[in-house]
Amino acid sequence: MNPALLLYCRPGFEADCQQEFAARHPLDGRWQTGVGYVLFEADDSYELAQLHQSLDVTQLIFTRQVLLTLAKVELGERDRLTPITDALDALDARYAAPWQAVWLEHPDSDAGKPLSGFCKRFGAIVEAALQKRKALDARRGRYRLHLFFTSMSEAWIAFAKPALASPWPLGIARVRMPTGAPSRSTLKLAEALMMLVPEVEKKMKPGMxxxxxxxxxxxxxxxxxxxxLKVFAIDNGPMKGDMAIHPHVKxxxxxxxxxxxxxxxDWLVCDMVEQPARIAQLIADWFTRGHVRHAVFNLKLPMKKRWAEIERCFDLIDNALYSAGIDYELTAKQLYHDREEITCYLTRTKVR
Ligand SMILES: C[S@@+](CC[C@H](N)C(=O)[O-])C[C@H]1O[C@@H](n2cnc3c(N)ncnc32)[C@H](O)[C@@H]1O
Structure with a gap:
């Protein structure tokens, strides 16, 4: 079997995941689409394996996790372990143990979610078996082993390069609802800060x-x-709970x-429901006028041609900031808490 890239995404966004990947990495090959994941088998499998070595999940918007598959295994009802250990034993020497860790996963889909309990229970069994064979070593292992179950009887054996892959199972950051927050959308910004803003504690500090x-x-x-932070909260609607009376909120x-x-x-955040290009224009304007250093904003996407709309918005920001002599970094993700939208982080790196 040739290795394939296995990309996890939000169910319903497989085409977007595929389109974005193909736009950024135009390789010849074949796509296979599941619900909540896609597989890409390139004509040149060496080129694909090379690409996987440098493929950074944080640079892809619709992709939650990036893996390279090594084998597909059919599992019996009585003994699911032996086909897996047999397949691992048969792997090319490049992918020999030890593994840094082993994760058992499933698609984040209606069909996949019921497999979660099974993955937890069976995960303990697989881990014990790999420990016994000295095939797990958190320090020396180069790659993380992923067993991706599409059903109880079929799994992909795949691996991640931990430095470039998502550090969260299923590629979904777990965020807890904080007590006292006035709305569940608080989870979206919490997730955005975790996913998009490296070293957020250094960039978002008391007094800003x-x-x-x-x-x-x-x-x-x-x-x-x-x-x-001290916050100017702009909205014609009412603020609720503590946020209506907090001394740091105006x-x-x-x-x-x-x-x-x-x-x-220091910071601009924007969650207004509006045309994405209008939001992109507004954010660009704040940066070119020197009003702000960092911004997190949402782009609510149209039903069709989502990737084209994202490219249009990013071009608009790029043109405005480039003309103003501003160097910047822009990253974006369709977060777990995002539905028909993506969340972006824009930061000024320097002014030329
Ligand atoms: C999705 S809600 C924001 C939820 C908020 N981020 C939270 O976590 O509670 C969108 C808000 O944008 C506000 N809004 C829409 N257009 C606006 C505008 N032109 N100026 C100010 N607020 C606007 C709406 O009144 C609404 O409260």
């Missing part, structure tokens, strides 16, 4: 100032305040497209 456009009822403001009933801060601020 933030602006939240489209802030009500206050879930995102809650996150900023939790990091010690609620202004203004239009988020017109508001500009009296002095430059």
């Amino acid at each position: 100032v933030g602006v939240d456009l489209g802030a009500a009822p206050g879930g995102w403001t809650f996150q900023l305040v939790s990091h010690g 609620h202004l009933r203004q239009d988020g497209f017109k508001f500009r801060p009296p002095n430059p601020v």
Whole structure:
């Protein structure tokens, strides 16, 4: 079997995942689509294996996890372990044990979710078997082994390069609902900060100032305040709970497209439901006018041609910032808490 790239994504977004990957890495080959994942087998499997060595999941928007498959195994009802250990024994020497760890996973789909309990129980058995064979070594292992179950009787044996792959099972960061938050959308910003902002504690610090456009009822403001920021919360709607009375929150009933801060601020967050290009234009404007250093914003995507819309918005930001002599980094992800949208992080690196 030739190795294939196995990409996890949100169910229903397989075509977007595929389209984005093909746009960024135009290789000839064949796609196979499941629910919540896609597989890509390139004509040149050496080239694909090379690409996997440098493929960074943080640089892909619709992909939650990046793996390279090594084998597909059919599993009996009585003994599921032997076909797996046999397949591992038969692997090319390049992929010989020890593995850094072993994760058992399934698609994040209606068909896949019921496999979660089985993966936990069987995971303990697989791990014990690999320990016995001295095939697991957290320090010396180069790759992480993934067993991806599409059903109880079929699994892909695949691996991840831990430095470039998602550090979360299923590629989904687990975020707990904080007590006192006024809305569940607080989870979205919490997840965005975990997924998109490296070393967030260094970049978002007490005493900094933030602006939240489209802030009500206050879930995102809650996150900023939790990091010690003073926040201008812009929304015609009401803030709720603590966010309505917090001494570090200044609620202004203004239009988020017109508001500009009296002095430059450290953070801008924006969760207004609007045309994506209009949001991209607004964010670009804040950066080119020097109002802000970091921004997290949502782009609500159309039903069709989502990738084309993302490219249009990113081009718009690139043109504006490039013309203004601003160097920047822009990363984006369709988060677990995002539905028909993606979340972006834009940061100014320097002004030329
Ligand atoms: C999805 S909700 C924001 C939820 C918020 N992030 C939270 O965590 O609680 C979108 C908000 O944007 C506000 N909004 C939409 N257009 C706006 C505009 N032009 N100016 C200010 N607020 C706007 C709406 O009133 C609504 O409260």
